[in-house]
Structure formats: C-alpha cells, structure tokens
Amino acid sequence: MADIIDIDVDDQDFHEDEGDDDLRKLKSSVTKRKGRGFKDSSSNRDKGAYESIADEESGEDFGPARSVEGWILFITNVHEEAQEDDIRDVFAEYGEIKNAHLNLDRRTGFLKGYALVEYETFKEAQSALEALNGAELLGQKINVDWAFVRGPYGSKKPSRRERKR
Secondary structure: OEEEEEOOOOOOOOOOOHHHHHHHHHHOOOOOOOOEEEOOHHHHOOOOOOOOOOOOOOOOOEEEEOOOOOOEEEEEOOOOOOHHHHHHHHHHHHHHHHEEEEOOOOOOOEEEEEEEEOOHHHHHHHHHHHHHOOEEEEEEHHHHHHHHHHHOOOOOOHHHHHHHH
C-alpha cells in the first residue's frame, strides 16, 4: 500500500535560496498517512438520521423483526438426537412451516442444540412462540425466541465496562 504525503505550503512562503529555515518549514507542514482510514474532505458523508421502515403487521418500533422471507423463530436447548420431523411435527400445529433448519455437529453427527423455524405470517410465529416456549421436546425443555429482534431506536447497547458494573 502506498504512503500518502500531504504538503500544506503557501507558494509565497517557500524560497529555494533561503536554505535551512525553508526546509524546516517544509518538513513541518508534511503529514504522512497510511491506509484508507483517514478522513478525506472529498468523502464527507451526511451524518444525519437514516430512514426506517416500520412493519405493517407488527406495528411496533421495536420487538421482533421480519427476515427477508418470513418470521423466524430460534429454538434452543433442543435434544441432540432430535430429527427435523420431530421439530416439524411440534411446530406445524401453529401454522404452515415455510422452512426448518437444524445444524448438525460434523464430528458427532448429532444436532448442535438449536434450530430455526420460519413461518409466513407474524400471527403463526407469535402463536408458536407463546405456546412452545418452555415446552418439552424429547424430554428436554426447549426455549423459543425470535431470531431477529429490533431494539428501540435511539438507545445504545451498554459498553463492556457498563455491563460489568
């Protein structure tokens, strides 16, 4: 990566004949910067607020967020020997499942302990979440929550230092 050198010298202040004083002025006005991380006057962007799109189905500014294709539930504490059919059978009672995804551990071949279930509508996903959060599946109590959640606007996450207090 090439170095970038900025020289801020007024033409009237610099004379080649004068020697060391002008050389010191020239060296003091040079700033050397590397990489792309420095601010350039040509790339100033508007620091204003960005537009947001409120979900017409949920009507809230925060809470569950819709994915590109549907409403996705994140199921944790799933028994390692559970199969996709077990998940589909339990969650299909609350609406048509658009997609179900279960990740397997490469080494053991068993389920990693979580699954993703996608519904077409918010109402189907909400009813499944309310009914199945804390329910038992193959002898284990599962936890169901939204895969994508939108926080309230204007609030910031606490820093690591604030969380430790």
